[in-house]
Amino acid sequence: MSCQNAFMESLRARGFRFTPQREMILEVLHHIPGHSSAEEIYTRVRALSSRVDITTVYRTLELLREMEFVNLIDVGNRGYRYELVGTNPPHPHLVCRSCGDVADLLPQELSPLAECLDRDHGFEAEIQGLTVRGYCAACRTDHQPHGDTRN
Amino acid sequence: MSCQNAFMESLRARGFRFTPQREMILEVLHHIPGHSSAEEIYTRVRALSSRVDITTVYRTLELLREMEFVNLIDVGNRGYRYELVGTNPPHPHLVCRSCGDVADLLPQELSPLAECLDRDHGFEAEIQGLTVRGYCAACRTDHQPHGDTRN
DNA sequence: TTGCGTGCAAACGTTTTGCAGTATT
């Protein structure tokens, strides 16, 4: 609700418009588990109205990202996931290669890593956007070491 | 050279064939800086012979990956990079968001991270395939905080 | 009324697949 208003005001402050499509997409983001693909969000929005195109979903998500209302997660070579920032700051994620599950990390869990990369390589790591792939607790027991080992 | 032979024998051991295309692709991999895209490899191979298709490059790279002759690096949403394993085991990388440069890390540099993710989340992290994005020493001084912040 | 936002269609860049012909074993 307050996020809706914040978005509306953010838009108006920039001379942008608050349209029914944008409202619906934000609405859906509030009622979705998080870590959703554009396609998933699109499907949910279509359930509300068939007069929305996936193009609009992408464009709105990009707008929301620019305004820092959503966090963009790169889950590898095919596609992104989106999540409402809400009260959470951007944070790193764990992505399971077997079940595709996305889990959250706290930024501070990786600050030792960031410090080490800065100290040893002069590299400014983007911890908030970091995605670590591997196998989650549920999948690691039954995953095949000789299965698909692509990154 | 010895890699060429090792590849040849690996192929034969599996009933596969050692073709001029495969030879050329391996040859190119030896004379290329590393962290190359399929397209870059393709271009170099075409310089040797126009009778090679990019499809064959992809298929050969996949074969080389299966046989652990090349390491596959996921550089995010825009494709993969390939590098000869050679004497180096697979390892994590740093990718600069500004200049696109790819730098190597030693796997052991991230073992504290792996241990922490295992201990706290039961997550088996794929350290060898990990790609950390951010800004390299050369770029971080002059990078715009308001530039493209996509993951 | 202005011009931002939209749906549609088509393009995009990289990777994969189907297929019939080619060449290695």
Add this chain to the structure above:
DNA sequence: AATACTGCAAAACGTTTGCACGCAA
């Protein structure tokens, strides 16, 4: 001779862009 491998063309995939119309301000 058998069949793995190839080039070509086309598809796949998620995402982006061009365009004319529609609608919020």
